Amino acid sequence: AQKVTQAQTEISVVEKEDVTLDCVYETRDTTYYLFWYKQPPSGELVFLIRRNSFDEQNEISGRYSWNFQKSTSSFNFTITASQVVDSAVYFCALSEGETSGSRLTFGEGTQLTVNP
Amino acid sequence: EAGVAQSPRYKIIEKRQSVAFWCNPISGHATLYWYQQILGQGPKLLIQFQNNGVVDDSQLPKDRFSAERLKGVDSTLKIQPAKLEDSAVYLCASSPQGTSGSEQYFGPGTRLTVT
Numbered sequence: 001a002q003k004v005t006q007a008q009t010e011i012s013v014v015e016k017e018d019v020t021l022d023c024v025y026e027t028r029d030t031t032y033y034l035f036w037y038k039q040p041p042s043g044e045l046v047f048l049i050r051r052n053s054f055d056e057q058n059e060i061s062g063r064y065s066w067n068f069q070k071s072t073s074s075f076n077f078t079i080t081a082s083q084v085v086d087s088a089v090y091f092c093a094l095s096e097g098e099t100s101g102s103r104l105t106f107g108e109g110t111q112l113t114v115n116p
Numbered sequence: 117e118a119g120v121a122q123s124p125r126y127k128i129i130e131k132r133q134s135v136a137f138w139c140n141p142i143s144g145h146a147t148l149y150w151y152q153q154i155l156g157q158g159p160k161l162l163i164q165f166q167n168n169g170v171v172d173d174s175q176l177p178k179d180r181f182s183a184e185r186l187k188g189v190d191s192t193l194k195i196q197p198a199k200l201e202d203s204a205v206y207l208c209a210s211s212p213q214g215t216s217g218s219e220q221y222f223g224p225g226t227r228l229t230v231t
Contacts, residue, residue, distance in 0.1 A: 004158075033217035043205060045159070045222035052217060091158050095216050102147065102214045103172055106158030 002027045004094050006107035013082055014115050021077045021110045023092030029053075034068065034075045035093040035104065045091070051075065082114045118142065120223035122208050128229045134196035137226045141189070141210030147171075148185055149220060150193050151207040159207055165191065166214045198230045 003026040013019045025034065036048040049059065051068050059066045063080045079086055089111050093104040121140040129135050141148050146167055151159035162181065164172040167188040176183070180199070185191040195202055205227050209220040 031216070035219075037222075042224065043227075044224045045207065045209075047219050047221070050217060050219060093158070095218075102211065102216050102218050102220075103149075103161045103164065104151075104159070104220060106160070108156070108158050 002029075002032075002094050002096050002105045004092050004105055004107035006092055006110050008110045009108070010111045010113070012113045012115065015084060016081050017114075018078060018080050019082050019112065019114075021079075021090050021092075021112065023075045023077065023107060025073050025075065025092070025094050027094060027096055029096040031096075033095040035095070036066065036075075036077050037091045037093060037106075039089040039091060039109070041088070048077075048090075079112075082112075084114050084116055087112060087114045120208055120210050120221055122206075122223040122226055124226055125224065126227050126229075128231065129198055131200055131230050132197040134194065135198055135228065136192050136194045137206050137208075137228075139191045139193070139208030139223060141191070141208070142221055145210035145212050145221075146188070147211040147214035147218070148191050149209040149211070150183055150191070151209065153205040153207055153225070155204070162193070162206075164214065171214060195228075198228075200230050203228055203230045 005024045032053045034051045038046045065078045067076045089109045091109045092107045148165045150162045153159040162176045165185040183193045205225040207225045208223045211218040
């Protein structure tokens with residue numbers, strides 16, 4: 001069965017620090033997709049990125065970057081030069097391609113607090 | 117483009133009462149999802165519709181929860197009777213297609229408190 005683990009429950013940093021959020025997943029499928037979502041205090045989940053299991057290229061988008069490593073079943077998210085507006089709960093999620101359709105299995109989330 | 121709409125935003129009821137939530141997905145999106153998010157946890161899928169048919173309701177507590185998507189557009193989720201452990205945020209999401217890897221667009225959620 002699919003599972004997503006976000007071991008860091010809470011992280012607190014000072015503005016401009018770099019921070020990495022860890023995500024480890026379990027799946028038996030060879031085709032799957034990994035996601036990161038941001039949930040600000042307003043509550044709405046905001047899509048950040050999607051990666052499929054055949055594309056291990058790292059991705060950078062502005063201050064955000066993602067490191068996907070199939071060998072360690074990890075999909076970590078780094079925010080460079082963090083800002084107060086980055087404060088939110090971040091969720092890693094998995095969608096298996098062969099067994100469970102488009103259902104997203106979420107991790108427990110990491111609460112990131114960026115202090116000024 | 118309008119996002120996913122949900123109402124009400126907040127609801128407080130007593131245990132054993134019934135409650136209903138409404139969701140209007142993004143126009144043209146064939147797939148609609150209902151997730152339950154208990155405080156401090158990640159969302160958990162309750163039910164997935166493809167147009168007006170149910171694709172996945174394996175995690176829906178069918179003895180008390182029901183959902184429908186008439187005409188393949190709006191959807192309602194009902195709880196009857198509610199229990200204390202149903203206190204959570206109920207999130208609706210939609211997607212253009214229901215295929216694996218499809219991006220899901222989430223609404224603001226309905227926060228339910230059962231006392």
